[in-house]
Amino acid sequence: MAQHQVNYLKDGGLPVALTTIDKVVNWGRSNSIWALTYGLACCGIEMMASGASRYDFDRFGTIFRASPRQAELMVVAGTLTKKHAEFIRRLYDQMTEPKWVISMGSCANTGGMFNTYATVQGVDRVIPVDLYLPGCAPRPETLQYGVMLLQQKIRRESASRAQKPKRLM
Amino acid sequence: MRAYTPKDDVQKKPYYTDRYWVAPQVAKSDVSEDAVFAADLEAIKAKFEVLDAYIQVKQMVVVINARDNFGVIELMKNELEYNQLSELSAIDWLASEGKFEIFYQMLSMSKRKRIRVKCKIDEKESIQSLSSLFRSADWSEREMYDMFGVVINNHPFMKRILMPDDWEGFPLRKTYPLQGDEFAQWYEVDKIFGKEAREIIGPENRDPARVDRYDTERFARLGHEVPRGTDISQGEPDTPLVYQEEDGVFLIQKFDAEKSVVISDRDR
Numbered sequence: 546m547a548q549h550q551v552n553y554l555k556d557g558g559l560p561v562a563l564t565t566i567d568k569v570v571n572w573g574r575s576n577s578i579w580a581l582t583y584g585l586a587c588c589g590i591e592m593m594a595s596g597a598s599r600y601d602f603d604r605f606g607t608i609f610r611a612s613p614r615q616a617e618l619m620v621v622a623g624t625l626t627k628k629h630a631e632f633i634r635r636l637y638d639q640m641t642e643p644k645w646v647i648s649m650g651s652c653a654n655t656g657g658m659f660n661t662y663a664t665v666q667g668v669d670r671v672i673p674v675d676l677y678l679p680g681c682a683p684r685p686e687t688l689q690y691g692v693m694l695l696q697q698k699i700r701r702e703s704a705s706r707a708q709k710p711k712r713l714m
Numbered sequence: 715m716r717a718y719t720p721k722d723d724v725q726k727k728p729y730y731t732d733r734y735w736v737a738p739q740v741a742k743s744d745v746s747e748d749a750v751f752a753a754d755l756e757a758i759k760a761k762f763e764v765l766d767a768y769i770q771v772k773q774m775v776v777v778i779n780a781r782d783n784f785g786v787i788e789l790m791k792n793e794l795e796y797n798q799l800s801e802l803s804a805i806d807w808l809a810s811e812g813k814f815e816i817f818y819q820m821l822s823m824s825k826r827k828r829i830r831v832k833c834k835i836d837e838k839e840s841i842q843s844l845s846s847l848f849r850s851a852d853w854s855e856r857e858m859y860d861m862f863g864v865v866i867n868n869h870p871f872m873k874r875i876l877m878p879d880d881w882e883g884f885p886l887r888k889t890y891p892l893q894g895d896e897f898a899q900w901y902e903v904d905k906i907f908g909k910e911a912r913e914i915i916g917p918e919n920r921d922p923a924r925v926d927r928y929d930t931e932r933f934a935r936l937g938h939e940v941p942r943g944t945d946i947s948q949g950e951p952d953t954p955l956v957y958q959e960e961d962g963v964f965l966i967q968k969f970d971a972e973k974s975v976v977i978s979d980r981d982r
Contacts (some may be wrong), residue, residue, distance in 0.1 A: 576966075620894050628878045630902035642790045655919070662885055662894030663877070665902050666918040677934070700963065 570704035574617075575696040580617035581636065582685070586623025589609040589702040590683040595685035605692055613639040619672070619697070620688070624652035634663040637672045645699070647691055648674045651681045742768040750825055754794050763785050773828045780816070780833040784842040787818060787828040787831065791847055796820040796829060799848040802855065806888045808837055814864055816841060840865040855930035880905075893920055 569664050579601075584592050610616045613636045625633060626632045637646070648668050651657035654677045656666035668674060675698065678691045745755050745767050751774040755767050760800060762785060766777040778786050801819035808814070811834070818831040835841055843866045844851035855866045856875040858977040863884035866872055875879060876947060882897045883890055893899070901916050925932060930944050938950045 548792070560804070563966055572964045597755055623927075627901045628876075631905055634906045660920060662890070662898040666920065670904060670915055670918070671902055692850070696960060697956075 559623065568700075568706045569700065574704070575699040576693065577608075578618045578645075578695065578699075579616050579665050580615055580618040580620050581640065582609045582630045583612050583619055583633075583636070584622045585625060585629070588622035588653070590619055591682045591685055592622040592649065592688060595688045600685040600689060602689075602692070605689075605696070607692055613637075614641060615672045616640055616698065617644050618645070618647065618692075619648045620649050620684075621668045621672075621674075622649040624657065624659055624695040625668050626663050627665055628663070630665050630671050633668065634671050643699075643702075645675045645695055647670055647676045647678060647688075647695065648693070649678045649688060650683055656678070657681060708713070740770050742770050745769055745774060748774070750827055751829070754790075754827075754829065757794055758786060758789060761789060762776075772923070775832060775953045777832045780835045780839065780841055783816070783818070783831070783833055784844060786849075787820070787844055787847055787936075790820055790829065790831075792963055794822070795824045796822045796827075798823065799844065799850050799854075800828075800860065802844070802851055804858050806862060806863050806886065812837060814862060816864070818844070835864070840867050841902055842867050843869040845869060860884070 582592070594600060596607075602608070607618070613619075617640060619637060619640065621633065630676070646668075648654050652659060653668050656664045658681075660666075665671060671685070676691050676695055678687050680687055683691075728886045734863065745751050748899040751769060753953055755764065755774065755776065757779075758764060763779055764776055764790060765779065766775075766776055776786075776919065787799070795857060799818060800821050801817075803817065805815040813834045813836055815832060815834050820829045820831065822828075833841075845854055845855060846868075849977055852877060856871070856873060858864050859869075860874040860876050861884055877885065877902075881901070883895055894901075899918055900909075900912060903909075903911055904942065907915070918967070922940065928947050930940055930946055931941060934940075936952070937953060938944055938946075939953045940950050944950075958968065959965075
């Protein structure tokens, strides 16, 4: 008779972890959010600072990609002009599912101080937005927090959800 | 009985107007005060009709006929040593005179003098391009066309420079509303989704101060975040600021300051 009991499910028992597919997939997704390099205005500078060594986005697995086909997060960092609106939509459509959008800063959220004929009054008129970051411009800490909130959102979702198209806006 | 005036938009109007305010005028002096300018003006007058000429803020202003614009600038460039066209644009006087004022700001590096050449054209009138004399006129004239709708003759690439090619209207005209006409307000929706999507997307919110506390489609309250579209008219839950879920994340360990070791001897 065994003198001790091995609890296989406990840490340090055997190198076995029981979990669900959802959790594994979402763990992967939420920790490798590749973002599209999309600095449109001064918020882009803060986004670059977030990616650089001091704030270091790489430790979240967030790596800026120059191609929408390799990206799953679009950080709209800056003022979106009406002339550019069709291109943001085209880039968004080129990103592969699943994809998320962070609207960074006042201009991207609502048009900000540019209450004029040439500025889109909020990027959510063109593409669906998951997260709005307030600020003009938001500090890198805000963007970091935003990415962490997005990670939480991704982990809450079902990994195998149907790839239905998102709402228009 | 006093005539009724609607009071609902009273905040949008200036509540005080000074009837006795006179716009300050920059003092004008005679051209004969400056020998260099006087000689230049004589050279221009010898070949072209000059409607008006004076000195303002140490610069000579010469008003000419619009049909002479190429000749005058060519003369100034080739014979009077005004070798730089530093600025060129239009001013909208359509409301008061029905005309555009076109100005050309010239600089002479050798004489260290500046001359502003002005002329007036009608709304539908076009004007000769200067881009064969000065390369800087190329983009400036395109911008003038883009913003005011002044058509340029003999321009090598007459096309809008800032606004999209399919834009309607000329934004710097005084009659153009700052927040755009109907075409501008629906431009991106019409172009991307088509006109039938206007109803789904809705008009632009042009009031930057608008806050609706109970509208969870558009507004979130920090510390009280709820999913989009939740009804919070009966109160909303407190949501403490968390960076990770309470019960931890799969394969990710939280940093525990208690268990960490502070290395004190740096030489180790």
